[in-house]
Amino acid sequence: MSLSPAEIWERLLTRARQVVTEQTFRTWLEPAEPLSFADGVLTVGVPDQFAADWNDSKHAELLSSFAPVALGHPVRLQFRISEERAKRAQLDIFVQQPPAPVAPQPQQKSAISAPLNPRYTFDQFVIGKSNDVAAAAAQAAAQAPGKVYNPLFIYGETGLGKTHLMQAIAHELLRRTPTLRLAFVGTEQFTNDFVSAIQGGQMHDFRRRYREIDLLLVDDVQFLKGKESTQEEFFHTFNAIYEAGRQIVLTSDRPPKEIPGLESRLVSRFEWGMVANVDSPDLEHRIAILKKKASLDHLELTIPDEVIEFIATHVKSSVRELEGSIIKLLAYASLKHREISVELAREALRDKLKASANTSDFPDVPPTSITVATIQQVVAREWGVTPDGLRSKTRTKQLTVPRQVAMHLCRELLALQLVEIGNAFGGRDHSTVIHSLDRVAEDMASTPEFAERVGRMRSMLETLRATGSLSA
Numbered sequence: 001m002s003l004s005p006a007e008i009w010e011r012l013l014t015r016a017r018q019v020v021t022e023q024t025f026r027t028w029l030e031p032a033e034p035l036s037f038a039d040g041v042l043t044v045g046v047p048d049q050f051a052a053d054w055n056d057s058k059h060a061e062l063l064s065s066f067a068p069v070a071l072g073h074p075v076r077l078q079f080r081i082s083e084e085r086a087k088r089a090q091l092d093i094f095v096q097q098p099p100a101p102v103a104p105q106p107q108q109k110s111a112i113s114a115p116l117n118p119r120y121t122f123d124q125f126v127i128g129k130s131n132d133v134a135a136a137a138a139q140a141a142a143q144a145p146g147k148v149y150n151p152l153f154i155y156g157e158t159g160l161g162k163t164h165l166m167q168a169i170a171h172e173l174l175r176r177t178p179t180l181r182l183a184f185v186g187t188e189q190f191t192n193d194f195v196s197a198i199q200g201g202q203m204h205d206f207r208r209r210y211r212e213i214d215l216l217l218v219d220d221v222q223f224l225k226g227k228e229s230t231q232e233e234f235f236h237t238f239n240a241i242y243e244a245g246r247q248i249v250l251t252s253d254r255p256p257k258e259i260p261g262l263e264s265r266l267v268s269r270f271e272w273g274m275v276a277n278v279d280s281p282d283l284e285h286r287i288a289i290l291k292k293k294a295s296l297d298h299l300e301l302t303i304p305d306e307v308i309e310f311i312a313t314h315v316k317s318s319v320r321e322l323e324g325s326i327i328k329l330l331a332y333a334s335l336k337h338r339e340i341s342v343e344l345a346r347e348a349l350r351d352k353l354k355a356s357a358n359t360s361d362f363p364d365v366p367p368t369s370i371t372v373a374t375i376q377q378v379v380a381r382e383w384g385v386t387p388d389g390l391r392s393k394t395r396t397k398q399l400t401v402p403r404q405v406a407m408h409l410c411r412e413l414l415a416l417q418l419v420e421i422g423n424a425f426g427g428r429d430h431s432t433v434i435h436s437l438d439r440v441a442e443d444m445a446s447t448p449e450f451a452e453r454v455g456r457m458r459s460m461l462e463t464l465r466a467t468g469s470l471s472a
Helices: 005-016 022-029 049-058 060-070 088-094 130-144 164-176 187-199 204-211 229-243 262-269 283-296 307-316 320-335 344-348 350-355 374-385 387-391 398-413 418-424 430-446 448-467
Strands: 032-039 039-046 075-080 154-158 181-185 215-219 246-253 274-278
Touching: 005 022, 005 032, 005 060, 005 448, 022 049, 039 049, 049 060, 060 075, 060 320, 130 154, 130 246, 130 274, 154 164, 164 181, 164 215, 164 246, 181 187, 181 246, 181 283, 187 204, 187 215, 187 229, 187 283, 204 229, 215 229, 215 430, 215 448, 229 246, 229 262, 274 350, 283 307, 283 320, 307 344, 344 350, 344 430, 374 387, 374 448, 387 398, 398 418, 398 430, 418 430
Parallel strands: 039 075, 154 246, 154 274, 181 215, 215 246
Antiparallel strands: 032 039
């Protein structure tokens, strides 16, 4: 597909607008005009030498970095004085003529919201079996904020789309009500704002800003654990917004009851509305996600379907990992100056393929000699139990501790998903695995002897991976 200079420039500008300030965009990039494209170089016209030098030093490299994804191939930018633009007055170029008077747009009153990602909308969210309940709940909350599913609590592992759904609600409500007052913050920001307000004697202002909003979006509420004063303030903030009939959306890596160190009254409130889970996508869902991304980035003709299926088959950890694989593949193809193919994907994603559970299709990638069964065998021998016992439903302390250690090592050494670990240990659920991983981490931090014991087994398994043999 051959794009005109104007089309190339427009795609790069679309990307740039998401990362530079509006003032920078309007002053330096919007007035520029694409002139020509040849030999991988896009020439862009600007009114004077100062503008050319400024754009070359500040924006050329940034714009070029967008090209592999936005265009499917590398592009170098050069800025030069446009003869036609140079004839016009400087003021005409950098100070745009005022448009016809229009009613001023009301400014969003919330000053505590992080920028929303323009791509995180419902239209760009790919729904599958792993997230259909959470997506439906989010859409319902956006249609009737504060009335159904309030609060909406979305949980799941990192990179599966929780924040996307949360921001999609905000985008939909802002589309209908541009004056909406919203707060989109992480738990850490809420904590930092709270501490700063205490130190500066500005608690009244802090409470007014957080409690008078229309939509509260809080990411990663699991980090509230152990922060007693912050939990107390968040409790009252939650109550004020909820009682006013305004929408609250929360995300976490685990359900409310599984968050350690969280006050029971907060757990209760988090469960008042809807608790929805987002799981890892299956193969068909992963293919749909990659095809959606290719469509959004105009890469349908750049990445063949068989490459998309290849990536979807072997990259299973998260949506974020899938998207990262596409970006890495595009960059690799650009550097090697080669067409994208399955063979090129095999080369570019070698590290990711090594982490895949199934490497039998790749003779040039040596398979790992560590499996779940191997880990279970090593841990069982260390604790004097049987591997079958680790996989059983029995919950005696004699089996629970080594079972938790084996889960920890599966996560650390094999990078397995929580659901995969749960299935390998008697079909245990997502929350049970999280609890086991947390317990091992806590015990290792508090008991040096336990940490040394786990570390010794990890070293044995890493030796097996490296040499293919395990000493007794």
